[in-house]
Amino acid sequence: MMQNFPNSEMIESCSVGVNVVLSDNWIAKTIKKMLVEGIETWAPRLIIKRAVVDFPSPNIAKELHVGHLRTCIIGDAIARLLEFSNVEVLRRNHVGDWGTQFGMLLELIFEENPNWDVEGQLALNDLAALYKKANARFKEDSDFKERAQKSVVRLQGGEVKYVKAWEKIREISRGAFNELFSRLGVQSEEMGESFYGKYIPEVLEALSDQVKDDDGTRVIFSEHLLGKGGKPLCLIVVKSDGGYSYDTTDLAALWYRVNQEKADWIIYVTDVGQKGHFQMVFEAAERAGWLPGNDPCCPKAFHVGFGLVQAEDGKRLRTRDSEVPRLVDLLDEAKNCSKGKILELIKEKKSSDQLSEDS
Numbered sequence: 001m002m003q004n005f006p007n008s009e010m011i012e013s014c015s016v017g018v019n020v021v022l023s024d025n026w027i028a029k030t031i032k033k034m035l036v037e038g039i040e041t042w043a044p045r046l047i048i049k050r051a052v053v054d055f056p057s058p059n060i061a062k063e064l065h066v067g068h069l070r071t072c073i074i075g076d077a078i079a080r081l082l083e084f085s086n087v088e089v090l091r092r093n094h095v096g097d098w099g100t101q102f103g104m105l106l107e108l109i110f111e112e113n114p115n116w117d118v119e120g121q122l123a124l125n126d127l128a129a130l131y132k133k134a135n136a137r138f139k140e141d142s143d144f145k146e147r148a149q150k151s152v153v154r155l156q157g158g159e160v161k162y163v164k165a166w167e168k169i170r171e172i173s174r175g176a177f178n179e180l181f182s183r184l185g186v187q188s189e190e191m192g193e194s195f196y197g198k199y200i201p202e203v204l205e206a207l208s209d210q211v212k213d214d215d216g217t218r219v220i221f222s223e224h225l226l227g228k229g230g231k232p233l234c235l236i237v238v239k240s241d242g243g244y245s246y247d248t249t250d251l252a253a254l255w256y257r258v259n260q261e262k263a264d265w266i267i268y269v270t271d272v273g274q275k276g277h278f279q280m281v282f283e284a285a286e287r288a289g290w291l292p293g294n295d296p297c298c299p300k301a302f303h304v305g306f307g308l309v310q311a312e313d314g315k316r317l318r319t320r321d322s323e324v325p326r327l328v329d330l331l332d333e334a335k336n337c338s339k340g341k342i343l344e345l346i347k348e349k350k351s352s353d354q355l356s357e358d359s
């Protein structure tokens with residue numbers, strides 16, 4: 001194993017497994033250097049100047065759950081490491097604020113209160129409950145489904161009533177999310193899916209030679225990923241109703257990050273379930289010439305996928321239809337448990353001090 005490490009004075013020895021013993025000499029030398037010249041001397045030197053880190057990027061109108069803790073912590077750690085290495089980091093909170101889910105939600109909200117755009121007031125947990133209800137209606141009630149689909153088009157087309165209510169929903173979510181992010185000490189600038197809407201026509205134009213018709217939807221086929229029956233997987237860029245999808249937005253966002261923000265590295269932190277999605281987005285961008293492909297030079301896009309947090313039954317956590325523990329409750333519980341433990345320890349210590357004083 002030792003032979004496979006690059007030659008370095010840093011490592012004294014190592015054994016099979018993950019035991020690495022750092023050399024005392026190296027530690028002493030490095031600490032001395034830090035004390036004399038400052039902690040910055042520890043930062044690895046990177047050739048890049050600017051990076052986008054896309055995290056935690058939750059979906060608006062849903063509650064944060066334990067899975068979001070991972071994207072928050074991993075994304076923030078990556079951003080800090082890069083900043084430590086003198087890279088300018090653009091932290092991008094790519095919130096889901098533009099899809100079909102808004103059609104359902106707005107449709108249900110207006111059904112229950114036609115003037116919600118002016119007089120509506122809701123808390124995030126009410127919104128999350130409405131979201132679940134809207135989802136169930138969407139599945140069961142074809143009339144509702146049709147209206148919800150039309151609502152998205154009205155929203156995306158800029159109809160005032162819809163845009164106003166949508167703004168309100170974003171506001172409610174933003175307040176609740178920010179409270180949690182500041183509790184975790186995590187910062188990321190909100191630039192959600194909707195931000196890239198205005199670039200979509202231009203981006204689709206740039207991709208036009210890759211876009212194909214597939215049964216009424218416009219798609220970009222992967223050259224590497226195959227689905228069931230050996231058919232290539234694809235990104236859906238224009239849905240059969242004319243709407244754009246998560247895939248379209250991500251193509252536009254990547255285009256923007258490379259060509260407008262001029263990022264050298266673009267890092268996406270999501271659960272590993274989205275690996276294929278990002279692989280196809282990067283593939284399309286390489287064919288379009290936005291990313292140089294295998295070439296080691298920049299810009300480069302990476303997907304950092306983390307393991308899914310599973311529900312107790314071993315299934316995927318889905319805020320849409322199951323009862324998922326809320327992140328806010330989890331944090332409260334963790335805090336209370338730690339507090340209890342600390343108080344217990346203090347009590348134990350006090351009584352043992354008392355004992356030794358008495359004796």
Ligand SMILES: NC(=[NH2+])NCCC[C@H](N)C(=O)O
Nearest residue numbers: 054057058059094096250270
């Ligand atoms: N550019 C991106 N697609 N970022 C990640 C977005 C994650 C998405 N909103 C989700 O909750 O699954």
